[in-house]
Amino acid sequence: MIVANRKPFAEIKEMLQGYHKVLNVGCGTCVSVCLTGGEKEVAVLNIELEMARRLDDDPIDIYAHTIERQCDREYLAELDSLIENEKFDALLSMACGVGIQFLAERYPHIPTFPAVDTSGLAVNQAVGWYEERCRSCSQCVLGFTGGICPITMCAKGLLNGPCGGTNKGSCEISNEQPCAWFRIYDRLSGQSRLDAIKKINVTRGWKDQAPRNLIQPGYKKPEKMAK
Amino acid sequence: MSTETNSKSESNLEKVLKSGQFAFTGELGPPRGTDAEEVREKSKFLKGHVDSVNITDNQTAVVRMSSWAASLIAIQEGLEPNYQMVCRDRNRLAMQADILGGSALGIRNMLCLSGDHQQFGDHPDAKGVFDIDSIQLIAMVKQMRDEGKFLSGNDIHQPPKMFIGAASNPFAEPYEWRVHRLAKKIEAGADFIQTQCIYNMDRFREFIRVANEEGLTEQVYILAGVTPMKSVGMARYMKTKVPGMDVPDEIIDRLKGVEKNKVADEGIKIACEQIEEFKEMKGVHGVHLMAIEWEHKVPEIAEQAKVLPRPVFD
Numbered sequence: 035m036i037v038a039n040r041k042p043f044a045e046i047k048e049m050l051q052g053y054h055k056v057l058n059v060g061c062g063t064c065v066s067v068c069l070t071g072g073e074k075e076v077a078v079l080n081i082e083l084e085m086a087r088r089l090d091d092d093p094i095d096i097y098a099h100t101i102e103r104q105c106d107r108e109y110l111a112e113l114d115s116l117i118e119n120e121k122f123d124a125l126l127s128m129a130c131g132v133g134i135q136f137l138a139e140r141y142p143h144i145p146t147f148p149a150v151d152t153s154g155l156a157v158n159q160a161v162g163w164y165e166e167r168c169r170s171c172s173q174c175v176l177g178f179t180g181g182i183c184p185i186t187m188c189a190k191g192l193l194n195g196p197c198g199g200t201n202k203g204s205c206e207i208s209n210e211q212p213c214a215w216f217r218i219y220d221r222l223s224g225q226s227r228l229d230a231i232k233k234i235n236v237t238r239g240w241k242d243q244a245p246r247n248l249i250q251p252g253y254k255k256p257e258k259m260a261k
Numbered sequence: 262m263s264t265e266t267n268s269k270s271e272s273n274l275e276k277v278l279k280s281g282q283f284a285f286t287g288e289l290g291p292p293r294g295t296d297a298e299e300v301r302e303k304s305k306f307l308k309g310h311v312d313s314v315n316i317t318d319n320q321t322a323v324v325r326m327s328s329w330a331a332s333l334i335a336i337q338e339g340l341e342p343n344y345q346m347v348c349r350d351r352n353r354l355a356m357q358a359d360i361l362g363g364s365a366l367g368i369r370n371m372l373c374l375s376g377d378h379q380q381f382g383d384h385p386d387a388k389g390v391f392d393i394d395s396i397q398l399i400a401m402v403k404q405m406r407d408e409g410k411f412l413s414g415n416d417i418h419q420p421p422k423m424f425i426g427a428a429s430n431p432f433a434e435p436y437e438w439r440v441h442r443l444a445k446k447i448e449a450g451a452d453f454i455q456t457q458c459i460y461n462m463d464r465f466r467e468f469i470r471v472a473n474e475e476g477l478t479e480q481v482y483i484l485a486g487v488t489p490m491k492s493v494g495m496a497r498y499m500k501t502k503v504p505g506m507d508v509p510d511e512i513i514d515r516l517k518g519v520e521k522n523k524v525a526d527e528g529i530k531i532a533c534e535q536i537e538e539f540k541e542m543k544g545v546h547g548v549h550l551m552a553i554e555w556e557h558k559v560p561e562i563a564e565q566a567k568v569l570p571r572p573v574f575d
Contacts, residue, residue, distance in 0.1 A: 235396075
Protein backbone atom coordinates (compact mmCIF):
# COMPACT_ATOMS: atom_id res chain seq x y z
CA MET A 35 0.00 0.00 0.00
CA ILE A 36 0.94 3.66 -0.21
CA VAL A 37 2.21 5.02 3.08
CA ALA A 38 2.45 8.59 4.25
CA ASN A 39 3.41 10.46 7.36
CA ARG A 40 1.66 13.49 8.78
CA LYS A 41 3.54 16.73 8.26
CA PRO A 42 4.81 18.57 11.32
CA PHE A 43 1.95 20.52 12.86
CA ALA A 44 3.76 23.85 12.55
CA GLU A 45 4.13 23.35 8.79
CA ILE A 46 0.43 22.60 8.35
CA LYS A 47 -0.55 25.58 10.49
CA GLU A 48 1.76 27.84 8.51
CA MET A 49 0.22 26.72 5.20
CA LEU A 50 -3.25 27.55 6.44
CA GLN A 51 -2.30 31.03 7.63
CA GLY A 52 -4.81 33.51 6.27
CA TYR A 53 -7.51 30.91 5.51
CA HIS A 54 -10.57 30.84 7.72
CA LYS A 55 -12.93 28.29 6.29
CA VAL A 56 -11.22 25.03 5.42
CA LEU A 57 -12.31 21.49 4.52
CA ASN A 58 -9.96 18.74 5.68
CA VAL A 59 -10.45 15.72 3.42
CA GLY A 60 -9.39 12.30 4.67
CA CYS A 61 -8.90 9.17 2.60
CA GLY A 62 -10.33 5.84 3.66
CA THR A 63 -7.84 3.59 1.86
CA CYS A 64 -4.02 3.34 2.18
CA VAL A 65 -3.37 6.32 4.44
CA SER A 66 -6.18 5.19 6.66
CA VAL A 67 -4.62 1.73 7.05
CA CYS A 68 -1.23 3.25 7.92
CA LEU A 69 -2.86 5.41 10.60
CA THR A 70 -2.07 8.74 8.96
CA GLY A 71 -4.96 10.21 7.02
CA GLY A 72 -8.19 8.41 7.82
CA GLU A 73 -11.31 9.67 9.56
CA LYS A 74 -9.76 9.55 13.01
CA GLU A 75 -6.60 11.38 12.01
CA VAL A 76 -8.65 14.07 10.26
CA ALA A 77 -10.60 14.64 13.46
CA VAL A 78 -7.46 14.85 15.59
CA LEU A 79 -5.74 17.32 13.25
CA ASN A 80 -8.86 19.49 13.11
CA ILE A 81 -9.02 19.73 16.89
CA GLU A 82 -5.36 20.68 17.05
CA LEU A 83 -5.80 23.34 14.38
CA GLU A 84 -8.91 24.78 16.01
CA MET A 85 -7.19 25.03 19.37
CA ALA A 86 -4.01 26.55 18.00
CA ARG A 87 -5.85 29.13 15.95
CA ARG A 88 -8.08 30.03 18.90
CA LEU A 89 -4.97 30.61 21.00
CA ASP A 90 -3.66 32.88 18.23
CA ASP A 91 -6.93 34.77 18.36
CA ASP A 92 -7.42 33.88 14.70
CA PRO A 93 -10.16 31.24 14.73
CA ILE A 94 -10.59 28.79 11.87
CA ASP A 95 -13.78 27.10 10.79
CA ILE A 96 -12.56 23.65 9.80
CA TYR A 97 -14.77 20.90 8.41
CA ALA A 98 -14.00 17.19 8.17
CA HIS A 99 -14.95 14.73 5.48
CA THR A 100 -13.34 11.39 4.71
CA ILE A 101 -14.09 9.68 1.43
CA GLU A 102 -13.29 6.14 0.39
CA ARG A 103 -10.54 7.06 -2.09
CA GLN A 104 -9.23 10.44 -3.18
CA CYS A 105 -7.56 8.90 -6.23
CA ASP A 106 -10.94 8.02 -7.72
CA ARG A 107 -13.33 10.49 -9.40
CA GLU A 108 -16.37 8.52 -8.37
CA TYR A 109 -15.64 9.04 -4.70
CA LEU A 110 -14.41 12.59 -5.10
CA ALA A 111 -17.77 13.49 -6.63
CA GLU A 112 -19.24 13.06 -3.16
CA LEU A 113 -17.59 16.33 -2.18
CA ASP A 114 -19.08 18.42 -5.01
CA SER A 115 -22.23 19.66 -3.25
CA LEU A 116 -20.49 20.25 0.08
CA ILE A 117 -17.75 22.30 -1.56
CA GLU A 118 -20.24 24.20 -3.70
CA ASN A 119 -22.48 25.09 -0.75
CA GLU A 120 -19.96 25.92 1.93
CA LYS A 121 -17.61 28.16 -0.10
CA PHE A 122 -14.38 27.00 1.57
CA ASP A 123 -11.40 29.26 1.07
CA ALA A 124 -8.96 26.34 1.21
CA LEU A 125 -8.85 22.54 1.13
CA LEU A 126 -6.54 20.39 3.21
CA SER A 127 -5.93 16.81 2.15
CA MET A 128 -4.69 13.94 4.24
CA ALA A 129 -4.48 11.55 1.28
CA CYS A 130 -1.27 10.47 -0.42
CA GLY A 131 0.29 12.67 -3.09
CA VAL A 132 -1.91 11.10 -5.73
CA GLY A 133 -5.11 11.88 -3.87
CA ILE A 134 -4.04 15.40 -2.99
CA GLN A 135 -3.42 16.17 -6.67
CA PHE A 136 -6.70 14.67 -7.80
CA LEU A 137 -8.55 16.72 -5.22
CA ALA A 138 -6.73 19.90 -6.29
CA GLU A 139 -7.48 19.10 -9.94
CA ARG A 140 -11.20 18.66 -9.31
CA TYR A 141 -11.51 22.03 -7.55
CA PRO A 142 -8.90 24.13 -9.32
CA HIS A 143 -10.30 27.43 -8.06
CA ILE A 144 -9.67 26.52 -4.39
CA PRO A 145 -6.13 26.40 -2.92
CA THR A 146 -5.41 22.84 -1.79
CA PHE A 147 -2.73 21.94 0.76
CA PRO A 148 -1.09 18.64 1.75
CA ALA A 149 -1.24 17.59 5.40
CA VAL A 150 0.97 14.54 4.86
CA ASP A 151 4.28 13.59 3.26
CA THR A 152 3.92 10.54 1.08
CA SER A 153 6.80 8.18 1.68
CA GLY A 154 6.37 5.18 -0.54
CA LEU A 155 4.99 1.75 -1.27
CA ALA A 156 5.31 -0.30 1.86
CA VAL A 157 4.33 -3.43 3.70
CA ASN A 158 2.81 -3.51 7.14
CA GLN A 159 5.55 -5.26 9.14
CA ALA A 160 3.78 -4.91 12.49
CA VAL A 161 1.18 -2.58 13.96
CA GLY A 162 2.38 0.93 13.21
CA TRP A 163 5.53 -0.21 11.35
CA TYR A 164 5.60 0.16 7.58
CA GLU A 165 8.63 -0.82 5.54
CA GLU A 166 9.21 0.52 2.05
CA ARG A 167 9.47 -2.23 -0.53
CA CYS A 168 8.93 -0.79 -3.99
CA ARG A 169 10.05 2.33 -5.85
CA SER A 170 7.72 1.59 -8.77
CA CYS A 171 10.65 1.77 -11.20
CA SER A 172 8.67 0.26 -14.09
CA GLN A 173 11.08 -2.66 -14.65
CA CYS A 174 10.86 -5.26 -11.94
CA VAL A 175 14.04 -7.20 -11.15
CA LEU A 176 12.61 -9.37 -8.37
CA GLY A 177 12.79 -12.44 -10.62
CA PHE A 178 16.56 -12.70 -10.31
CA THR A 179 17.02 -11.07 -6.92
CA GLY A 180 15.18 -13.66 -4.92
CA GLY A 181 12.13 -11.47 -4.44
CA ILE A 182 14.09 -8.71 -2.65
CA CYS A 183 14.21 -5.31 -4.36
CA PRO A 184 17.70 -3.79 -4.59
CA ILE A 185 16.38 -0.59 -6.14
CA THR A 186 14.43 0.07 -2.96
CA MET A 187 16.29 -1.80 -0.23
CA CYS A 188 19.90 -1.12 -1.27
CA ALA A 189 20.83 2.42 -0.23
CA LYS A 190 22.76 2.79 -3.49
CA GLY A 191 20.20 1.00 -5.64
CA LEU A 192 22.94 -1.26 -6.98
CA LEU A 193 22.15 -3.85 -9.60
CA ASN A 194 25.39 -5.74 -9.02
CA GLY A 195 25.79 -5.89 -5.27
CA PRO A 196 26.75 -6.22 -2.53
CA CYS A 197 29.26 -3.38 -2.44
CA GLY A 198 32.30 -3.36 -0.18
CA GLY A 199 30.43 -1.58 2.59
CA THR A 200 28.46 -4.58 3.80
CA ASN A 201 28.86 -4.64 7.53
CA LYS A 202 28.09 -8.04 9.05
CA GLY A 203 24.88 -8.24 7.06
CA SER A 204 23.98 -4.59 7.58
CA CYS A 205 24.19 -1.71 5.16
CA GLU A 206 27.07 0.74 5.55
CA ILE A 207 24.60 3.52 6.32
CA SER A 208 23.33 1.92 9.55
CA ASN A 209 23.45 -1.23 11.62
CA GLU A 210 19.65 -1.03 11.69
CA GLN A 211 19.39 -1.32 7.91
CA PRO A 212 19.87 -4.83 6.54
CA CYS A 213 22.06 -5.06 3.43
CA ALA A 214 19.66 -5.88 0.61
CA TRP A 215 22.32 -7.70 -1.40
CA PHE A 216 23.44 -9.71 1.60
CA ARG A 217 19.84 -10.90 1.89
CA ILE A 218 19.57 -11.50 -1.86
CA TYR A 219 22.73 -13.62 -1.71
CA ASP A 220 21.40 -15.50 1.26
CA ARG A 221 18.02 -16.25 -0.27
CA LEU A 222 19.36 -17.26 -3.67
CA SER A 223 22.02 -19.37 -2.02
CA GLY A 224 19.27 -21.18 -0.11
CA GLN A 225 17.47 -21.80 -3.40
CA SER A 226 20.72 -22.91 -5.12
CA ARG A 227 20.19 -20.07 -7.58
CA LEU A 228 23.36 -17.98 -7.16
CA ASP A 229 23.93 -18.19 -10.90
CA ALA A 230 21.13 -15.65 -11.22
CA ILE A 231 23.42 -12.93 -9.85
CA LYS A 232 26.77 -14.22 -11.08
CA LYS A 233 26.16 -12.76 -14.47
CA ILE A 234 26.56 -9.06 -14.96
CA ASN A 235 23.49 -6.99 -14.80
CA VAL A 236 24.00 -4.51 -17.58
CA THR A 237 23.26 -0.81 -17.33
CA ARG A 238 19.59 -0.19 -17.62
CA GLY A 239 17.59 2.64 -18.99
CA TRP A 240 15.59 4.21 -16.20
CA LYS A 241 11.89 4.21 -17.02
CA ASP A 242 10.83 6.57 -14.26
CA GLN A 243 12.53 9.76 -15.42
CA ALA A 244 9.49 11.25 -17.13
CA PRO A 245 5.79 11.16 -16.15
CA ARG A 246 4.37 7.74 -16.85
CA ASN A 247 0.99 6.74 -18.22
CA LEU A 248 -0.43 3.28 -18.31
CA ILE A 249 -3.02 2.53 -20.96
CA GLN A 250 -4.03 -1.11 -21.12
CA PRO A 251 -4.35 -2.85 -24.47
CA GLY A 252 -7.74 -2.21 -26.00
CA TYR A 253 -8.15 1.11 -24.16
CA LYS A 254 -7.31 4.68 -25.04
CA LYS A 255 -7.46 8.10 -23.46
CA PRO A 256 -11.01 9.55 -23.63
CA GLU A 257 -11.04 12.06 -26.45
CA LYS A 258 -11.91 15.09 -24.36
CA MET A 259 -8.87 14.49 -22.16
CA ALA A 260 -6.36 13.47 -24.83
CA LYS A 261 -4.65 16.65 -25.93
CA MET B 262 46.23 -11.48 -18.77
CA SER B 263 43.13 -9.92 -20.25
CA THR B 264 44.96 -6.66 -20.78
CA GLU B 265 47.39 -8.08 -23.30
CA THR B 266 44.89 -7.74 -26.10
CA ASN B 267 44.32 -4.05 -25.54
CA SER B 268 47.48 -2.53 -24.18
CA LYS B 269 46.85 0.87 -25.65
CA SER B 270 46.42 2.85 -22.51
CA GLU B 271 49.97 4.24 -22.46
CA SER B 272 49.81 3.85 -18.69
CA ASN B 273 53.04 3.55 -16.75
CA LEU B 274 51.31 1.30 -14.23
CA GLU B 275 50.27 -1.00 -17.05
CA LYS B 276 53.85 -1.14 -18.30
CA VAL B 277 55.15 -2.01 -14.83
CA LEU B 278 52.62 -4.78 -14.39
CA LYS B 279 53.09 -6.16 -17.90
CA SER B 280 56.83 -6.24 -17.45
CA GLY B 281 56.20 -8.61 -14.57
CA GLN B 282 57.56 -6.29 -11.91
CA PHE B 283 55.97 -5.85 -8.53
CA ALA B 284 53.90 -2.67 -8.72
CA PHE B 285 53.77 -0.05 -6.00
CA THR B 286 51.05 2.60 -6.08
CA GLY B 287 50.19 5.42 -3.72
CA GLU B 288 47.29 7.65 -2.87
CA LEU B 289 46.68 11.38 -2.64
CA GLY B 290 43.59 13.04 -1.22
CA PRO B 291 42.73 16.39 -2.90
CA PRO B 292 42.35 19.43 -0.64
CA ARG B 293 39.14 20.90 0.73
CA GLY B 294 39.74 24.13 -1.11
CA THR B 295 41.51 25.59 -4.09
CA ASP B 296 45.09 25.30 -2.87
CA ALA B 297 46.95 23.62 -5.72
CA GLU B 298 50.14 23.95 -3.68
CA GLU B 299 48.82 21.38 -1.23
CA VAL B 300 48.56 18.84 -4.08
CA ARG B 301 52.02 19.79 -5.33
CA GLU B 302 53.46 19.47 -1.85
CA LYS B 303 52.02 15.97 -1.35
CA SER B 304 53.11 15.02 -4.88
CA LYS B 305 56.75 15.67 -4.01
CA PHE B 306 56.74 12.85 -1.48
CA LEU B 307 55.24 10.42 -3.95
CA LYS B 308 57.28 11.23 -7.05
CA GLY B 309 59.77 8.51 -7.88
CA HIS B 310 58.44 6.32 -5.08
CA VAL B 311 55.27 4.99 -6.69
CA ASP B 312 54.25 3.87 -10.19
CA SER B 313 50.93 5.66 -10.08
CA VAL B 314 48.98 7.60 -7.51
CA ASN B 315 45.28 7.26 -6.80
CA ILE B 316 43.53 10.60 -6.68
CA THR B 317 40.47 10.11 -4.54
CA ASP B 318 37.02 11.29 -5.62
CA ASN B 319 35.15 13.07 -2.81
CA GLN B 320 36.25 10.27 -0.50
CA THR B 321 33.92 9.43 2.39
CA ALA B 322 31.42 11.63 0.57
CA VAL B 323 33.13 14.83 1.69
CA VAL B 324 33.49 17.57 -0.94
CA ARG B 325 37.03 18.17 -2.12
CA MET B 326 38.79 19.48 -5.21
CA SER B 327 37.59 17.32 -8.09
CA SER B 328 39.69 14.24 -8.69
CA TRP B 329 40.33 15.02 -12.36
CA ALA B 330 41.58 18.51 -11.49
CA ALA B 331 43.90 17.17 -8.79
CA SER B 332 44.97 14.45 -11.26
CA LEU B 333 46.07 17.13 -13.72
CA ILE B 334 48.09 18.90 -11.03
CA ALA B 335 49.71 15.54 -10.23
CA ILE B 336 50.62 15.14 -13.92
CA GLN B 337 52.23 18.60 -13.87
CA GLU B 338 54.28 17.40 -10.91
CA GLY B 339 55.53 14.38 -12.83
CA LEU B 340 53.26 11.79 -11.27
CA GLU B 341 50.99 9.35 -13.04
CA PRO B 342 47.49 9.67 -11.61
CA ASN B 343 45.00 6.87 -11.13
CA TYR B 344 41.82 8.89 -11.47
CA GLN B 345 39.17 7.58 -9.08
CA MET B 346 35.56 7.92 -10.13
CA VAL B 347 32.56 7.09 -7.94
CA CYS B 348 29.02 6.41 -9.13
CA ARG B 349 27.49 8.46 -6.32
CA ASP B 350 27.97 11.95 -7.75
CA ARG B 351 27.53 11.70 -11.51
CA ASN B 352 25.17 10.24 -14.05
CA ARG B 353 26.31 8.47 -17.21
CA LEU B 354 26.51 11.69 -19.21
CA ALA B 355 28.80 13.41 -16.74
CA MET B 356 30.92 10.28 -16.28
CA GLN B 357 31.52 9.79 -19.97
CA ALA B 358 32.27 13.49 -20.40
CA ASP B 359 34.85 13.37 -17.59
CA ILE B 360 36.43 10.20 -19.01
CA LEU B 361 36.86 11.93 -22.38
CA GLY B 362 38.25 15.07 -20.77
CA GLY B 363 40.57 13.13 -18.48
CA SER B 364 41.94 11.07 -21.33
CA ALA B 365 42.35 14.14 -23.54
CA LEU B 366 44.51 15.75 -20.87
CA GLY B 367 46.70 12.73 -20.23
CA ILE B 368 44.96 10.66 -17.55
CA ARG B 369 45.68 7.01 -18.34
CA ASN B 370 44.37 5.05 -15.33
CA MET B 371 40.95 4.99 -13.74
CA LEU B 372 39.62 3.31 -10.65
CA CYS B 373 35.89 2.61 -10.92
CA LEU B 374 34.05 2.67 -7.59
CA SER B 375 30.49 2.70 -6.25
CA GLY B 376 31.44 5.33 -3.66
CA ASP B 377 30.64 5.66 0.02
CA HIS B 378 27.03 6.53 0.66
CA GLN B 379 26.40 10.27 0.88
CA GLN B 380 25.05 9.84 4.38
CA PHE B 381 28.66 9.51 5.63
CA GLY B 382 29.82 12.82 4.37
CA ASP B 383 29.42 16.54 4.78
CA HIS B 384 26.26 16.71 2.66
CA PRO B 385 24.29 13.79 4.09
CA ASP B 386 21.01 14.93 2.49
CA ALA B 387 22.45 15.05 -1.03
CA LYS B 388 20.72 13.05 -3.73
CA GLY B 389 22.87 10.03 -4.52
CA VAL B 390 23.01 9.51 -8.27
CA PHE B 391 23.99 5.84 -8.71
CA ASP B 392 22.71 5.95 -12.28
CA ILE B 393 25.06 3.06 -12.95
CA ASP B 394 27.02 0.91 -10.50
CA SER B 395 30.75 0.20 -10.31
CA ILE B 396 30.58 -2.96 -12.43
CA GLN B 397 28.55 -1.16 -15.07
CA LEU B 398 31.07 1.71 -14.95
CA ILE B 399 33.93 -0.70 -15.63
CA ALA B 400 32.02 -2.10 -18.60
CA MET B 401 31.25 1.40 -19.85
CA VAL B 402 34.91 2.51 -19.80
CA LYS B 403 35.92 -0.70 -21.55
CA GLN B 404 33.29 -0.19 -24.24
CA MET B 405 34.42 3.41 -24.74
CA ARG B 406 38.07 2.35 -25.01
CA ASP B 407 37.85 -0.91 -26.96
CA GLU B 408 34.78 -0.41 -29.11
CA GLY B 409 35.01 3.35 -29.41
CA LYS B 410 31.37 3.63 -28.48
CA PHE B 411 29.44 5.59 -25.89
CA LEU B 412 27.08 3.70 -23.61
CA SER B 413 24.32 4.75 -26.03
CA GLY B 414 26.11 2.89 -28.83
CA ASN B 415 27.07 6.05 -30.70
CA ASP B 416 30.60 6.30 -32.03
CA ILE B 417 33.28 8.21 -30.17
CA HIS B 418 35.57 10.32 -32.30
CA GLN B 419 38.99 9.36 -30.88
CA PRO B 420 38.16 7.00 -28.01
CA PRO B 421 39.77 7.40 -24.58
CA LYS B 422 42.84 5.46 -23.49
CA MET B 423 42.52 4.03 -20.03
CA PHE B 424 43.98 1.27 -17.90
CA ILE B 425 40.88 0.18 -16.04
CA GLY B 426 40.96 -0.42 -12.30
CA ALA B 427 38.43 -1.73 -9.84
CA ALA B 428 38.28 -2.31 -6.11
CA SER B 429 37.79 -5.50 -4.18
CA ASN B 430 37.01 -5.96 -0.54
CA PRO B 431 37.77 -9.52 0.59
CA PHE B 432 36.65 -8.64 4.12
CA ALA B 433 33.00 -7.73 3.59
CA GLU B 434 30.37 -10.38 4.07
CA PRO B 435 29.29 -12.64 2.51
CA TYR B 436 32.94 -13.75 2.13
CA GLU B 437 32.10 -16.54 -0.30
CA TRP B 438 30.62 -13.96 -2.65
CA ARG B 439 33.74 -11.77 -2.84
CA VAL B 440 35.54 -13.95 -5.35
CA HIS B 441 32.41 -14.09 -7.54
CA ARG B 442 32.24 -10.31 -7.39
CA LEU B 443 35.89 -10.14 -8.40
CA ALA B 444 35.07 -12.43 -11.33
CA LYS B 445 32.22 -10.12 -12.35
CA LYS B 446 34.56 -7.13 -12.33
CA ILE B 447 37.06 -9.00 -14.50
CA GLU B 448 34.31 -10.02 -16.89
CA ALA B 449 33.15 -6.40 -17.03
CA GLY B 450 36.65 -5.36 -18.12
CA ALA B 451 38.84 -4.58 -15.12
CA ASP B 452 42.57 -4.68 -15.97
CA PHE B 453 43.73 -4.31 -12.39
CA ILE B 454 42.33 -4.54 -8.89
CA GLN B 455 43.22 -2.60 -5.77
CA THR B 456 41.96 -4.20 -2.60
CA GLN B 457 40.57 -2.76 0.59
CA CYS B 458 43.20 -2.21 3.34
CA ILE B 459 44.36 -5.61 4.48
CA TYR B 460 44.91 -6.36 8.15
CA ASN B 461 43.45 -9.84 8.44
CA MET B 462 46.12 -11.72 6.56
CA ASP B 463 44.50 -15.13 7.07
CA ARG B 464 41.32 -13.97 5.40
CA PHE B 465 43.27 -12.39 2.55
CA ARG B 466 45.39 -15.50 1.98
CA GLU B 467 42.19 -17.51 1.70
CA PHE B 468 40.69 -14.99 -0.74
CA ILE B 469 43.76 -15.15 -2.97
CA ARG B 470 43.88 -18.92 -2.71
CA VAL B 471 40.34 -19.19 -4.09
CA ALA B 472 41.02 -16.51 -6.70
CA ASN B 473 44.10 -18.48 -7.83
CA GLU B 474 42.08 -21.67 -7.90
CA GLU B 475 39.43 -20.04 -10.09
CA GLY B 476 42.13 -18.75 -12.43
CA LEU B 477 41.18 -15.14 -11.74
CA THR B 478 44.68 -13.99 -10.84
CA GLU B 479 45.75 -14.98 -14.35
CA GLN B 480 43.19 -12.60 -15.81
CA VAL B 481 43.73 -9.48 -13.74
CA TYR B 482 46.54 -7.80 -11.84
CA ILE B 483 45.90 -7.65 -8.11
CA LEU B 484 47.41 -4.94 -5.95
CA ALA B 485 47.10 -5.63 -2.24
CA GLY B 486 45.88 -2.66 -0.20
CA VAL B 487 48.12 -1.58 2.67
CA THR B 488 47.49 1.23 5.14
CA PRO B 489 50.01 1.61 7.95
CA MET B 490 48.44 2.32 11.32
CA LYS B 491 49.53 5.66 12.75
CA SER B 492 48.17 5.09 16.24
CA VAL B 493 46.19 2.73 18.46
CA GLY B 494 43.26 5.12 18.14
CA MET B 495 43.31 4.82 14.35
CA ALA B 496 43.39 1.03 14.58
CA ARG B 497 40.41 1.03 16.96
CA TYR B 498 38.53 3.46 14.72
CA MET B 499 39.17 1.32 11.64
CA LYS B 500 38.02 -1.76 13.49
CA THR B 501 34.79 -0.38 14.88
CA LYS B 502 33.73 2.53 12.69
CA VAL B 503 34.68 1.73 9.11
CA PRO B 504 32.23 -0.63 7.42
CA GLY B 505 33.80 -3.55 5.61
CA MET B 506 37.11 -3.21 7.48
CA ASP B 507 38.56 -6.18 9.35
CA VAL B 508 41.20 -5.31 11.96
CA PRO B 509 42.17 -8.32 14.10
CA ASP B 510 42.88 -7.71 17.81
CA GLU B 511 46.46 -8.89 17.38
CA ILE B 512 47.20 -5.77 15.30
CA ILE B 513 45.86 -3.54 18.05
CA ASP B 514 47.70 -5.53 20.72
CA ARG B 515 50.94 -5.25 18.81
CA LEU B 516 50.59 -1.47 18.54
CA LYS B 517 49.69 -1.25 22.22
CA GLY B 518 52.73 -3.35 23.08
CA VAL B 519 55.28 -0.69 22.12
CA GLU B 520 56.18 2.65 23.71
CA LYS B 521 53.85 5.50 22.76
CA ASN B 522 56.38 7.30 20.58
CA LYS B 523 57.12 4.07 18.73
CA VAL B 524 53.55 3.19 17.72
CA ALA B 525 53.77 4.80 14.27
CA ASP B 526 57.06 3.02 13.59
CA GLU B 527 55.47 -0.25 14.63
CA GLY B 528 52.58 0.47 12.24
CA ILE B 529 55.06 0.94 9.40
CA LYS B 530 56.90 -2.20 10.44
CA ILE B 531 53.70 -4.24 10.27
CA ALA B 532 52.96 -2.76 6.82
CA CYS B 533 56.45 -3.65 5.57
CA GLU B 534 56.14 -7.20 6.85
CA GLN B 535 52.87 -7.48 4.93
CA ILE B 536 54.50 -6.10 1.79
CA GLU B 537 57.31 -8.67 2.10
CA GLU B 538 54.71 -11.42 2.20
CA PHE B 539 52.77 -9.96 -0.75
CA LYS B 540 55.92 -9.91 -2.86
CA GLU B 541 56.09 -13.67 -2.50
CA MET B 542 52.37 -14.39 -2.68
CA LYS B 543 51.18 -16.10 -5.84
CA GLY B 544 48.42 -14.09 -7.47
CA VAL B 545 49.47 -10.74 -5.99
CA HIS B 546 51.11 -8.40 -8.48
CA GLY B 547 51.80 -5.35 -6.39
CA VAL B 548 50.86 -3.22 -3.41
CA HIS B 549 48.61 -0.21 -3.19
CA LEU B 550 49.83 1.93 -0.30
CA MET B 551 47.14 4.14 1.18
CA ALA B 552 49.10 6.32 3.58
CA ILE B 553 46.12 8.42 4.58
CA GLU B 554 47.21 12.03 5.23
CA TRP B 555 50.68 10.58 5.66
CA GLU B 556 52.07 11.20 2.20
CA HIS B 557 55.36 12.51 3.65
CA LYS B 558 56.02 9.06 5.10
CA VAL B 559 55.83 7.35 1.71
CA PRO B 560 59.55 7.69 0.86
CA GLU B 561 60.47 6.14 4.20
CA ILE B 562 57.94 3.30 3.83
CA ALA B 563 58.99 2.60 0.22
CA GLU B 564 62.60 2.48 1.34
CA GLN B 565 61.88 0.20 4.26
CA ALA B 566 59.64 -2.04 2.11
CA LYS B 567 62.52 -2.37 -0.37
CA VAL B 568 60.43 -1.44 -3.40
CA LEU B 569 62.87 1.22 -4.68
CA PRO B 570 63.94 2.22 -7.21
CA ARG B 571 60.76 2.17 -9.25
CA PRO B 572 61.05 1.01 -12.86
CA VAL B 573 61.33 3.69 -15.53
CA PHE B 574 60.17 3.21 -19.13
CA ASP B 575 60.99 5.34 -22.13
